[in-house]
Amino acid sequence: MEDASRQSELVRKGAVSSSDLVEAALSRIEQGNSKLNAVTYLRSDKALKEAKQLTDHGQPFLGVPILLKGLGQRLTDEPATASSRLLKNTVADQTDFYVQALQKAGFIVIGQTNAPEFGFKNITDPTLYGSTRNPWNLDYYSGGSSGGAASSMAADFVSIASGSDGGGSIRIPSSFSSLIGLKPTRGRIPVGPTDWRTWQGASISFALTRSIRDNAHLLDALQVVQPAAAFTTPLYEPGFFSNMDKLDRNLTIAYTTKSPVGTEVSDEAKTAVDDAVDFLRSEGFHVEERENPLDGKEIMRLYYLMNAGETAAMFADIEKGIGRPTNIQDMELMSWVIYQAGKLVKAGEYSQALSKWDIASYQMNQFHQDYDLYLTPTTAYPAPKLTDQLIGSELIDQMKQVTSLNAAERQQLIYDAFLPSLALSPFTQQANLTGEPAISLPTHLTKNGLPLGIQFQAAKGREIDLLRIGRLFEKHNLFHFLHPTIF
Numbered sequence: 001m002e003d004a005s006r007q008s009e010l011v012r013k014g015a016v017s018s019s020d021l022v023e024a025a026l027s028r029i030e031q032g033n034s035k036l037n038a039v040t041y042l043r044s045d046k047a048l049k050e051a052k053q054l055t056d057h058g059q060p061f062l063g064v065p066i067l068l069k070g071l072g073q074r075l076t077d078e079p080a081t082a083s084s085r086l087l088k089n090t091v092a093d094q095t096d097f098y099v100q101a102l103q104k105a106g107f108i109v110i111g112q113t114n115a116p117e118f119g120f121k122n123i124t125d126p127t128l129y130g131s132t133r134n135p136w137n138l139d140y141y142s143g144g145s146s147g148g149a150a151s152s153m154a155a156d157f158v159s160i161a162s163g164s165d166g167g168g169s170i171r172i173p174s175s176f177s178s179l180i181g182l183k184p185t186r187g188r189i190p191v192g193p194t195d196w197r198t199w200q201g202a203s204i205s206f207a208l209t210r211s212i213r214d215n216a217h218l219l220d221a222l223q224v225v226q227p228a229a230a231f232t233t234p235l236y237e238p239g240f241f242s243n244m245d246k247l248d249r250n251l252t253i254a255y256t257t258k259s260p261v262g263t264e265v266s267d268e269a270k271t272a273v274d275d276a277v278d279f280l281r282s283e284g285f286h287v288e289e290r291e292n293p294l295d296g297k298e299i300m301r302l303y304y305l306m307n308a309g310e311t312a313a314m315f316a317d318i319e320k321g322i323g324r325p326t327n328i329q330d331m332e333l334m335s336w337v338i339y340q341a342g343k344l345v346k347a348g349e350y351s352q353a354l355s356k357w358d359i360a361s362y363q364m365n366q367f368h369q370d371y372d373l374y375l376t377p378t379t380a381y382p383a384p385k386l387t388d389q390l391i392g393s394e395l396i397d398q399m400k401q402v403t404s405l406n407a408a409e410r411q412q413l414i415y416d417a418f419l420p421s422l423a424l425s426p427f428t429q430q431a432n433l434t435g436e437p438a439i440s441l442p443t444h445l446t447k448n449g450l451p452l453g454i455q456f457q458a459a460k461g462r463e464i465d466l467l468r469i470g471r472l473f474e475k476h477n478l479f480h481f482l483h484p485t486i487f
Contacts, residue, residue: 003211004064004160008106011063018051018063022108025065029111029157032484036133038142038151040070041079042111051108059106060221066102066207067152067161070112071119071145072198073205075099083117083126086318086330097190098205098222102162105221113148113161117332118311119203122172122425123384124148127332131386134177136450136482140383143173146208150177153208154482160214166203167303168378168428171440173208175425175453176383178442178480180209180470182219185460186435187231190224197230199310200354202303202432210481212471215439216241219463231435233461244467251465253280253287254367255375260296260430263423268452269377272444276375276454276473283472287375293367294360294430300422302353303429304341304414309350311335312342328400334391334417337399341414344407361434361460368459373469378440378453379425390420431457439466442479451480 002010010016026044033039047065054063074080074092081087095103103109114132116124124132124147134142135155142151146163150173153161163170165183174181186201198204206222209215219240225232255277257270280287319325328336367374384390391399395417402410431438437460440453458465473479 001156001159003209004061004214005211005217007064007159008060008062012056018054018108019048021063022047022051022065022110025110025158028155032155032157035138036135036151036155037130038113038132038148038155039067039111039157040114040129040148043078043109047108047110054108059104060217062106064107064160065110065158066107067111067113067149067158068099068109069115069146069149069163071115072164072195072203073099073162075109079112081128082119083115083128084331085128086322086326088128094193096195097192101190101222101224105218110158113146113152115145115148117335118314119145119164119166119169120307120334120338121145122168122421123390133386134383135484136177139387140385140450141176143176143383145169146173149208150174150179153177153179153210155484159210161208162205163208164203164205165432166199167432168425170206170208171378171428171438171453171455172425174440174442175378176451178445178451178453178482180212180215180442180479181440181453182206182215182463182466183431183438184219184463185233185437187229187233188219188463189222190226191229192226196228200306200357201231201435202306212244212467212474213241215470216244216467236461236464240464240467243464244471247468247472249284251285251372251469252370253285253373253375254290254371255287256289256291257377258291259380259423259426260292260294261300261422261426262297263380263426265377265380268382268444268446269380272452272454273375273377276443279473279476279478288371290371292430293363296426296430298356299360299430299433301411301415302356303433304418305345305349305353305411308338308342308411308414309345310342311338312345315339333396333399337402337410337413337417340402341407341410344410357433360430364434364436365459372458372462372465374457376427376455376457378427378455380427381424382446382448382450382452384424391417427455436460437463437466439470441470441473442481443473445480
């Protein structure tokens with residue numbers, strides 16, 4: 001399939017109409033979604049009407065169909081379920097500024113993709129919609145929380161799919177599904193009008209793609225400075241697309257294959273990084289092995305504490321909306337545990353945690369004084385199977401009794417419950433806490449034919465360095481994309 005940039009060119013030239021592209025995408029979804037369960041909702045009639053009414057105002061993605069993530073990307077009068085049974089009948093009463101920016105860029109929204117309940121997991125298996133499968137192998141997950149977006153892209157339903165990334169939720173499924181996944185700098189992308197600091201700025205919306213230029217064009221279209229926003233970053237005035245090929249070979253690159261939380265890393269993930277290091281050195285770059293400068297375990301505890309506090313605040317709003325307290329039957333067990341831990345988070349420790357985020361950001365800024373880029377595996381392992389048990393039965397019993405635990409025990413339970421999942425993807429969360437941009441590149445296939453990505457992390461505001469290094473790999477044909485045959 002042509003990338004989104006090329007599709008827009010074809011529409012502008014009159015070689016194809018937006019209606020043609022929308023109809024083709026809807027047809028592919030109709031043929032393949034029963035196998036993948038990637039798309040949860042389609043707005044076919046509305047999308048076709050918008051495509052027919054489209055006029056050319058120079059939009060960079062003129063007439064290109066796109067799928068929104070069914071979590072935190074609201075479009076007026078469309079479902080806003082967050083993959084939760086509690087919210088299964090909820091409809092958005094306004095359109096987010098991010099979605100407005102996508103529409104202004106010329107995209108035609110054709111539907112929504114699957115995500116785990118409230119986006120808490122790195123796999124996609126909500127009770128409300130069911131599990132999403134990986135087009136590379138239907139016995140495996142495609143990741144999370146942007147798992148439906150990843151499967152939709154890998155299966156060629158669309159040329160670009162919107163996602164969001166609060167702890168790796170764009171990059172993890174990109175690694176598991178062999179896609180390009182960029183998490184921009186905190187403050188780069190529009191937020192609001194109601195949610196201005198999702199997960200205290202850790203979460204940011206962007207897209208999963210198959211080309212570096214789609215990322216560059218999208219950054220050019222979406223980058224913004226919002227005076228009302230809690231976080232801002234200066235515009236990259238030179239433009240991302242016009243500068244993505246101007247590679248500076250004086251970039252210094254550090255790398256590691258060690259998990260920041262001390263868990264094991266597969267030989268395949270190490271090989272993916274080693275191959276990248278060899279390639280970069282052959283291209284003349286100075287590449288040096290360096291351990292992570294941050295305390296990875298503390299970072300994750302800070303991350304979980306924030307998430308618990310935010311979840312408690314979220315459920316307070318939900319309970320106000322439904323007019324009653326929630327209970328364990330209202331939600332998935334993991335959501336319940338995080339909520340109950342959040343109820344006991346004190347304001348003082350929450351504030352201290354955010355202060356430590358800022359210290360971590362400073363430490364990484366100092367690290368980038370010596371190294372422009374930091375290379376790691378994106379995920380430590382390829383995608384898990386749908387039959388893999390990521391939480392043991394003994395731990396599940398403890399989770400059901402979470403209300404009998406004190407605050408520290410509840411936080412420890414979250415860490416223990418997530419540890420098997422964290423072991424799969426321990427490299428992505430730090431960029432969310434520090435606010436730095438990071439990108440997953442689809443450079444490796446395992447001996448079993450499953451994808452594994454490599455990740456580059458850059459200093460705040462330096463997405464251009466990620467695009468340039470990604471473009472180098474792309475020019476040398478080092479990316480692996482699936483050409484679907486199962487449909």
